Amino acid sequence: MTALETPQDLLTNAEKALRAARDHLIGLRSPEGWWKGELQTNVTMDAEDLLLRQFLGIRTERDTSEAARWIRSEQRADGTWANFHEGPADLSTMIEAYTALRLAGDPPDAEHMRAASRQILAMGGIEASRVFTRIWLALFGEWSWRDLPVMPPEIMFLPSWFPLNVYDWACWARQTIVPLTVVTACRPVRGLPFDLSELRTGRMPRRPARGGWEAAFGALDRVLHRYERRPSPGLRRAALRRAVGWVVARQEADGSWGGIQPPWVYSIIALHLSGYHLDHPVMRKAIEGLDRFTVRDEKGRRLEACQSPVWDTALAVNALLDAGTPADHPAVAGAAGWLLREEVRTVGDWAVRRPALPPGGWAFEFDNDGYPDTDDTAEVVLALHRLDRPDARPAIERGVRWMAGMACGDGGFAAFDADNDRALCTKLPFCDFGAVIDPPSADVTAHVVEALAKERPRSPVLRRAVIWLLKAQEKDGSWFGRWGANHIYGTGAVVPALVAAGVRPGHSSVRRAVVWLERHQNGDGGWGEDLRSYRDPAWIGRGASTASQTAWALLALLAAGERSPAVEKGVRWLVERQRTDGTWDEPYFTGTGFPGDFYINYHLYRLVFPISALGRYLRPGLEPS
Numbered sequence: 001m002t003a004l005e006t007p008q009d010l011l012t013n014a015e016k017a018l019r020a021a022r023d024h025l026i027g028l029r030s031p032e033g034w035w036k037g038e039l040q041t042n043v044t045m046d047a048e049d050l051l052l053r054q055f056l057g058i059r060t061e062r063d064t065s066e067a068a069r070w071i072r073s074e075q076r077a078d079g080t081w082a083n084f085h086e087g088p089a090d091l092s093t094m095i096e097a098y099t100a101l102r103l104a105g106d107p108p109d110a111e112h113m114r115a116a117s118r119q120i121l122a123m124g125g126i127e128a129s130r131v132f133t134r135i136w137l138a139l140f141g142e143w144s145w146r147d148l149p150v151m152p153p154e155i156m157f158l159p160s161w162f163p164l165n166v167y168d169w170a171c172w173a174r175q176t177i178v179p180l181t182v183v184t185a186c187r188p189v190r191g192l193p194f195d196l197s198e199l200r201t202g203r204m205p206r207r208p209a210r211g212g213w214e215a216a217f218g219a220l221d222r223v224l225h226r227y228e229r230r231p232s233p234g235l236r237r238a239a240l241r242r243a244v245g246w247v248v249a250r251q252e253a254d255g256s257w258g259g260i261q262p263p264w265v266y267s268i269i270a271l272h273l274s275g276y277h278l279d280h281p282v283m284r285k286a287i288e289g290l291d292r293f294t295v296r297d298e299k300g301r302r303l304e305a306c307q308s309p310v311w312d313t314a315l316a317v318n319a320l321l322d323a324g325t326p327a328d329h330p331a332v333a334g335a336a337g338w339l340l341r342e343e344v345r346t347v348g349d350w351a352v353r354r355p356a357l358p359p360g361g362w363a364f365e366f367d368n369d370g371y372p373d374t375d376d377t378a379e380v381v382l383a384l385h386r387l388d389r390p391d392a393r394p395a396i397e398r399g400v401r402w403m404a405g406m407a408c409g410d411g412g413f414a415a416f417d418a419d420n421d422r423a424l425c426t427k428l429p430f431c432d433f434g435a436v437i438d439p440p441s442a443d444v445t446a447h448v449v450e451a452l453a454k455e456r457p458r459s460p461v462l463r464r465a466v467i468w469l470l471k472a473q474e475k476d477g478s479w480f481g482r483w484g485a486n487h488i489y490g491t492g493a494v495v496p497a498l499v500a501a502g503v504r505p506g507h508s509s510v511r512r513a514v515v516w517l518e519r520h521q522n523g524d525g526g527w528g529e530d531l532r533s534y535r536d537p538a539w540i541g542r543g544a545s546t547a548s549q550t551a552w553a554l555l556a557l558l559a560a561g562e563r564s565p566a567v568e569k570g571v572r573w574l575v576e577r578q579r580t581d582g583t584w585d586e587p588y589f590t591g592t593g594f595p596g597d598f599y600i601n602y603h604l605y606r607l608v609f610p611i612s613a614l615g616r617y618l619r620p621g622l623e624p625s
Contacts, residue, residue, distance in 0.1 A: 014614055020581075029335070034310075038295060039307060047067075050063070052269065054190075054192070055140070067300060073299045080119050084588070099196065101113065127202075131432050134148055145189075148184065151181050170417065170435065172262070182247075185228075240274065247270060251286065252369065255285035255289025310380065313335050313339060319609070321615075323615040339362070344359060346359055348370040348371055349370065350417055353418045357406070360400075361377035371416055375444045381399050408439075410440065412465065414441065422437060434593075435595060442482070442493070443479070447493060449465045453500040474487070484591055485590045487540050491556050513560070526546070586605070587601075
């Protein structure tokens with residue numbers, strides 16, 4: 001606090017900031033009642049979209065030039081591309097971006113292309129890229145299918161109790177793996193009008209000596225390579241039919257698979273190779289559906305990896321309620337009605353592990369009815385609970401029943417499946433990128449705990465989940481964040497959940513979390529955590545201050561009953577850095593797709609979470625979500 005600022009000044013300024021932010025958020029609501037911020041990722045989405053269209057023969061000059069403009073705009077001065085703002089260079093992202101620019105006609109001797117190729121070679125070239133990048137290159141003859149790990153379509157015949165069956169994979173991974181078994185079995189090659197010899201070093205990187213399961217799976221891969229040379233014809237045909245049928249059955253109403261990019265593009269390729277013509281209804285819907293995920297602006301054309309309208313809308317409703325917006329405000333009431341219409345009432349893959357559980361809950365996207373998730377369900381339940389609408393009670397009760405029924409055996413909660421934690425999947429040579437299983441996480445469990453504390457405060461499921469959270473606390477007092485960056489996100493979710501569930505603010509776990517947050521507050525008063533913390537512990541709790549992460553820290557401190565100098569500094573950081581239009585700038589990515597590999601900049605996070613934090617700071621007596 002400056003010498004001229006009084007406590008009342010901070011309250012007054014915080015109230016003004018909250019009002020401006022709330023008005024800005026209300027102004028972003030769609031006429032149908034939902035909110036949806038852009039989900040910004042890295043340029044692999046856009047590069048792979050051009051490669052997909054090249055493979056299918058539908059790439060247009062407009063799409064190519066606009067995507068290339070966006071890809072160029074994301075290249076840094078040293079010639080590299082990263083997976084998140086100010087992150088380290090990523091080799092595979094660079095190779096895919098470079099290939100897309102060659103498709104767009106950028107000559108390899110152009111200055112920006114030479115800079116990129118120099119960096120690619122310095123990092124090991126194509127030979128050091130990840131498996132998924134080499135699959136894309138194999139589609140165009142720039143890598144040999146023989147030199148890729150094998151994932152045969154015959155895995156479709158493994159029963160659900162057998163190790164490494166498709167339901168041992170996380171929902172996003174199984175929807176990617178199944179179509180890829182078709183693609184890698186077909187081994188297509190459609191040449192490019194150029195080659196990528198300038199990106200080759202001629203040297204395969206040395207792999208560290210492997211032991212245990214990794215060595216065993218390496219031996220299995222060699223056996224599968226021999227099988228691939230002469231597969232059983234009848235078995236292979238039957239496996240391909242089953243895989244293709246499985247893929248077709250899981251197409252969503254919007255044409256996607258799971259509402260996310262990786263299974264979407266690989267499913268299109270797999271079906272195309274299986275004889276589905278581009279004018280087939282399944283293919284037409286799939287390709288046209290990509291348009292809804294396309295963003296065009298002055299920087300060019302880019303694709304969202306997924307979309308988050310249900311998540312964003314639930315967060316927006318809770319934020320507006322935290323800000324003191326009346327429950328009957330048109331923005332709140334309209335959003336509630338839309339959320340009720342988005343309830344999932346169909347059975348999905350989650351029923352493989354929970355066959356007796358009736359459906360319910362909410363998904364992340366507009367049309368992702370096959371994969372509701374506990375995280376979205378919890379946030380929607382919190383919002384609807386606070387509105388006290390009689391017409392919402394049946395949906396809330398179905399959602400809570402489904403959510404509670406998805407508890408894992410250890411008491412924690414994962415996002416999409418129960419007991420999806422077979423670590424063997426992570427040892428396969430095929431799996432060198434991204435999370436492939438969906439074990440319980442602290443942030444998801446915390447959101448479920450907060451919802452259950454409102455709806456089933458005495459349930460055994462809630463008690464077990466609280467115990468799980470207490471055991472999951474890190475030695476330093478924080479909690480790991482699976483779906484947000486990182487320990488600030490996890491801690492910001494867990495502390496309010498524990499307090500809502502009846503854990504006293506004076507409990508040792510809560511106090512340790514408070515100390516951790518205070519120790520990691522930046523000198524400017526905000527909080528930030530770099531995404532490198534997923535791989536390098538030195539970054540845990542460290543990074544440039546952001547609006548969303550500052551709000552997460554404040555939500556935890558306020559739930560713990562803190563009205564400390566740390567809280568005042570955090571509130572002041574938000575007030576002083578608010579834009580004139582009521583929102584905040586946030587170029588840093590604070591959302592997580594795959595820890596260590598893939599990240600998201602949720603454009604609405606910078607607004608909804610500060611609104612909740614300021615609202616709870618100014619209205620401590622208001623019932624929090």
